[in-house]
Amino acid sequence: MSLFVFRNNTVERFFPKDYTFSGYDDISVIPADVNGYVWFYQAPVGHSRETSIEEIQGYQQKFDFVLSRTDANKTVIALTMEEIYALPLTDDDHAVRRAIWQYNAALFEAEKNHANLKVIDYSQFTRNYPATDLLDWKFYFISQMGINPKLTKDFQAWWQRKVDSIALKRKKCIVLDLDNTLWGGVLGEDGISGIKIGGDYPGKAFAFFQKSLLQLSQAGVILTVCSKNNETDVLEAWEKNPFMVLKKEHFAAYRINWTDKATNIRELAEELNIGLDSFVFIDDNPTERELIRQMLPMVSVPEFPTQPYELPVFFKKLVEDYFKVYSITEEDKKKTEQYKANAARVQAQHSFSDFSAFLESLDIQITIEAANEFNIPRIAQMTQKTNQFNLTTKRYTDADVKDFLSNGWKIWCVSVADRFGDNGITGCIMINGDEIDTFLLSCRILGKGIEKAFIKKVMALLKEDGIVSLKAAYQPTAKNAQVADFYDRCGFTCVTENADGSKNYVLDLNAADLEIEKYYHINLK
Amino acid sequence: MEEKVLEILKNVFELDTVDTTCSQQTCEKWDSMxxxxxxxxxxxxxxxxxxxxxxxxxxxxxxxxxxxxxxGIKNE
Known part of the structure; x- marks a missing residue:
């Protein structure tokens, strides 16, 4: 992603090498051959209050100008403004601060009307440092740097996290230990009413931590438990301890037993159909942490604080490092319910010997909907996050998807519901001309033949549109082996197979089998 | 110490090789940035x-x- 940075100070060294930069406070050139733009204007450090205020207001107008002239399909990331060198001579002089507030308020206001604008609060970075560390006047005078160059590594790391957050990259699932992690003390020894949760310190700190985790789960992060305890003790504690915030229903799955935690976490990953690299493991016991680091190196394992009063700081860092995203969708908020319903489906499947009888009993409702302004964020998000059932694994932004639509692509998303619950939008297909560019489904809905029903319906729609020969491709990645022969199974003919394992296919729609089993109830919107 | 300086020059200016004749005249990336x-x-x-x-x-x-x-920084 090469971005073009509009700036008024020397900032080159803080951004990735492939970024390009405007002249100082120069908006005369808005290059078109970049992936997106960054707006990073820093507060002026002049002596005259009036001049500073005018400059800030001027920056705001320049920003509006640039925003109005950038391609609405390209992301613009704007950083808010922070005072660099505040020197009002009287304490009742807030004029420059007020101008900065207005500048920032204008950015936030613009964000409401421009889907491609993402405003990043620069104070998230600056507030970690005292003013004397943030600016080195030597470098300001010799190179016009508004940030101390010694903070380069910190800024780069922070910036990368912000870019990831805009791309909606984050971990999906937390595995939690119980004793001395979610509450103080050991349940097996201290008993249901003896463990420290709620009430005075340290129970107060653990309750704070549980409430924080609950909030995170409501934002779509899956909570699970992996703990060495007697399961019956824990179930009783969840049910009977009145101060418990996180109870059984908040966890999508759990392993409470004496098996080693690496084996348990592997099982959780399979049960929930989430890749291990999307897991974060939280345990107060350094030996358990080390075990997971060694046995499952793809799982993230943060250090755990030694004192309960450090939990709020720990939680904040946890969110910053693994779970911060720019925004979340409605689907995200329902995650835990969906993953739990999935587990229930797996249970139900066991009671049917005939698979199609099982499918019929599910009352599967498949809704196919053309891309529109409401589902585009979700479609882009799925291209970013779906790894396993993803034929080409092309990552796209909201802006990309809009761009494709305006170039005549046909894009549909699919949502699936059954008698156990509504999974929401969990798959999409993008057709560029007569070729399938992207086809993906969330793993949550696999195992019910949805993929075939969906693609057959889309084929029928394309056939109605007059397409005869449909092209498709499979591009192998480390994670999508399960779909290597998907197009073969759908009746496509493989025309080329390349050295890297990628394959190209073609299908004659007039000869293709487009019959869909009756137990899939398909609604077209 | 000279070794360390050469190493820094090599990294900062992304050079394949570096020696003690390195200067702003000979080195393309040695600009103000x-x-x-x-x-x-x-x-x-x-x-x-x-x-x-x-x-x-x-x-x-x-x-x-x-x-x-x-x-006061000398070669060891």
Missing amino acids: GQLNLVVELESEFDISLEPEEIGEMTSFQDIIRILNDK
Whole structure:
């Protein structure tokens, strides 16, 4: 992603090498051959209050100008403004601060009307440092740097996290230990009413931590438990301890037993159909942490604080490092319910010997909907996050998807519901001309033949549109082996197979089998 | 110490090879932005603060060595 940075100070060294930069406070050139733009204007450090205020207001107008002239399909990331060198001579002089507030308020206001604008609060970075560390006047005078160059590594790391957050990259699932992690003390020894949760310190700190985790789960992060305890003790504690915030229903799955935690976490990953690299493991016991680091190196394992009063700081860092995203969708908020319903489906499947009888009993409702302004964020998000059932694994932004639509692509998303619950939008297909560019489904809905029903319906729609020969491709990645022969199974003919394992296919729609089993109830919107 | 300076020059200016003749004249990426990056690296490596005057006259490997020597940093 090469971005073009509009700036008024020397900032080159803080951004990735492939970024390009405007002249100082120069908006005369808005290059078109970049992936997106960054707006990073820093507060002026002049002596005259009036001049500073005018400059800030001027920056705001320049920003509006640039925003109005950038391609609405390209992301613009704007950083808010922070005072660099505040020197009002009287304490009742807030004029420059007020101008900065207005500048920032204008950015936030613009964000409401421009889907491609993402405003990043620069104070998230600056507030970690005292003013004397943030600016080195030597470098300001010799190179016009508004940030101390010694903070380069910190800024780069922070910036990368912000870019990831805009791309909606984050971990999906937390595995939690119980004793001395979610509450103080050991349940097996201290008993249901003896463990420290709620009430005075340290129970107060653990309750704070549980409430924080609950909030995170409501934002779509899956909570699970992996703990060495007697399961019956824990179930009783969840049910009977009145101060418990996180109870059984908040966890999508759990392993409470004496098996080693690496084996348990592997099982959780399979049960929930989430890749291990999307897991974060939280345990107060350094030996358990080390075990997971060694046995499952793809799982993230943060250090755990030694004192309960450090939990709020720990939680904040946890969110910053693994779970911060720019925004979340409605689907995200329902995650835990969906993953739990999935587990229930797996249970139900066991009671049917005939698979199609099982499918019929599910009352599967498949809704196919053309891309529109409401589902585009979700479609882009799925291209970013779906790894396993993803034929080409092309990552796209909201802006990309809009761009494709305006170039005549046909894009549909699919949502699936059954008698156990509504999974929401969990798959999409993008057709560029007569070729399938992207086809993906969330793993949550696999195992019910949805993929075939969906693609057959889309084929029928394309056939109605007059397409005869449909092209498709499979591009192998480390994670999508399960779909290597998907197009073969759908009746496509493989025309080329390349050295890297990628394959190209073609299908004659007039000869293709487009019959869909009756137990899939398909609604077209 | 000279070894470390050469290493820094090599990294900052992304050179394949570097020797003691390295200077602003011979090195394409040694522009004002490169100078700034060089200063930051030298300051953190040797735990010193370079004065603007020193930065201004620092245009070659030999200049760097002279300035570091003046600050009491010698070859081991």
